[in-house]
Amino acid sequence: MQSTTNYLWHTDDLLGQGATASVYKARNKKSGEVVAVKVFNSASYRRPPEVQEREFEVLRRLNHQNIVKLFAVEETGGSRQKVLVMEYCSSGSLLSVLEDPENTFGLPEEEFLVVLRCVVAGMNHLRENGIVHRDIKPGNIMRLVGEEGQSIYKLSDFGAARKLDDEEKFVSVYGTEEYLHPDLYERAVLRKPQQKAFGVTVDLWSIGVTLYHAATGSLPFIPFGGPRRNKEIMYRITTEKPAGAIAGTQKQENGPLEWSYGLPITCKLSMGLQNQLVPILANILEVEQTKCWGFDQFFAETSDILQRTVIHVFSLPQAVLHHVYIHAHNTITIFLEAVYEQTNVAPKHQEYLFEGHPCVLQPSLPAQHIAHTAASSPLTLFSTASDTPKGLAFRDPALDVPKFVPKVDLQADYSTAKGVLGAGYQALWLARVLLDGQALMLRGLHWVLEVLQNTCQQTLEATRTALLFLSSSLATERFSSGAGTSDVQELKEATELRSRLQTFSEVLSKCSHNVTETQRSLGCLSEELLKNWDQIHADNRSIQKIQCCLDKMHFIYKQFKKSRMRPGLSYNEEQIHKLDKVNFSHLAKRLLHVFQEECVQTYQVSLVTHGKRMRSLISSFWTELPNRELRDHHDLLIPALIRRTWSSTCRSFVTI
Structure with a gap:
């Protein structure tokens, strides 16, 4: 057993371990409240004092529902090691969610949107406080379940974080290699000397890799043998990636690099959401920092997705369910055009039923007048200009x-x-x-x-x-x-x-x-x-x-x-x-x-x-x-x- 003045834990209750600290499940001695304590090891104390104090200072500045809360900074009784007492997230991390075999091919659409909303909100709070995280990855995004059973994701582990304004640069290297911006990867992993300084947009690259991982269940850049076995090819994939590509793989040893400009067919996200998400991934997974989006544009585009209403449309001509993402204030004309983009049924040929009744959509009215739909209760699209139904395209899991x-x-x-x-x-x-x-x-x-x-x-x-x-x-x-x-x-x-x-x-x-x-x-x-x-x-x-x-x-x-x-x-x-x-x-x-x-x-x-x-x-x-x-x-x-x-x-x- 170990303790501080107010908290007690057992070393068997290990929640996670890193290079400089271990995290345990602990309890408040008086109330019995369950918390997480981060105990720093000897390697941490070999760092400069200002670096050791940086995490404490960062956490004290932050207060947001999508960032793990800091309750106290205490010391252990014997060794007087620093201990961060933080909010306990009982459902593990986003990585543990993705490690569940049920999510081998990515999260369901509803859960992915929760992740997107929480990560965007948490990152927005960081930028408002001038903080760069420098180690965004699924393992540092914690999950807990709210009172109504909903998932809540929170950014955690600010050991690499520091204050950095949009125009400022830094030269120190932190992060996890699969999620590192290529410039950081070159110096930290390949150990190649370079004089580049890095800005806040390196977090955007890590967010892009994390979102791709959440959407598909796998990393976007995979050399033959895996990212950690073939580091030179890993670097080549990320730096030679064409504009617009969001993934690259090498399927054979010494084989060619193959690029993807969309999410794989095994992804569970609807085409409506994929059409909104892919351009964002393409613009934040950009090697050249001058071409990469800034946080303002990233927040604007992701907020645009999260503010949209989903209208479920089952196309009888195609025998496919579509998710149409549209703003409530958009006109029905825009909705009809969005349906056309996904179904290839021209607006003049679109006829709708809802729950068995004809549904007449006036083009000039706002889309908020459309009935509330669900995947089990969609608008039914009927058209006389129909081809042979193709149905859902999918990959046989046996493969x-x-x-x-x-x-x-x-x-x-x-x-x-x-x-x-x-x-x-x-x-x-x-x-x-x-x-x-x-x-x-x-x-x-x-x-x-x-x-x-x-x-x-x-x-x-x-x-x-x-x-x-x-x-x-x-x-x-x-x-x-x-x-x-x-x-x-x-x-x-x-x-x-x-x-x-x-x-x-x-x-x-x-x-x-x-x-x-x-x-x-x-x-x-x-x-x-x-x-x-x-x-x-x-x-x-x-x-x-x-x-x-x-x-x-x-x-x-x-x-x-x-x-x-x-x-x-x-x-x-x-x-x-x-x-x-x-x-x-x-x-x-x-x-x-x-x-x-x-x-x-x-x-x-x-x-x-x-x-x-x-x-x-x-x-x-x-x-x-x-x-x-x-x-x-x-x-x-x-x-x-x-x-x-x-x-x-x-x-x-x-x-x-």
């Missing part, structure tokens, strides 16, 4: 499954199990997304059918009324063979009008017949959709199978995680370990089989069926109805005798 080495290697087995489990969680996430897509396809088409059936019924009623009116008009004396008409011109006009009314009557009869046939077709399709709901429930059972496999795999993974810290296993323990490897592999194969043979195949079949239904719906309703003929006879409504009676009916026909 990312590593294989166990034959021999017992505790560290290697743990790493392999973690990779396989990560691919399994990705399969589970994809299975849920695919199932949700199938449900939205069925529900969207069902709503369209209901609207069309109602329209058909209204059309039939209007047509029947019109036919009765025409029959009555044709039977009147006014349209008889010129009886009582002395003027030859009047007789000619009356005869022509009678002929055209008869033609119009035939068109209406044909329209009535076609609408009746269309109603019958829509009814059959509606019954077919209702039957498909049973398949949705069957697919849900597939997800339960995947979850069951994952639960068993996770139990074995935890055993491997515990074993890797041991120097070795006894004979019996080793035999159990081998059996666990075999069982783990069998569970992974079963999981991937269920995903590929049940989830993916069912989804692909549903896509083909959805495309056929869309084509059938469009051809039966928009082609068979004699719209053109109705429009050709629109001028029959011009004569004053029938204009008023027919105006509303005609508008219905033309609209349909």
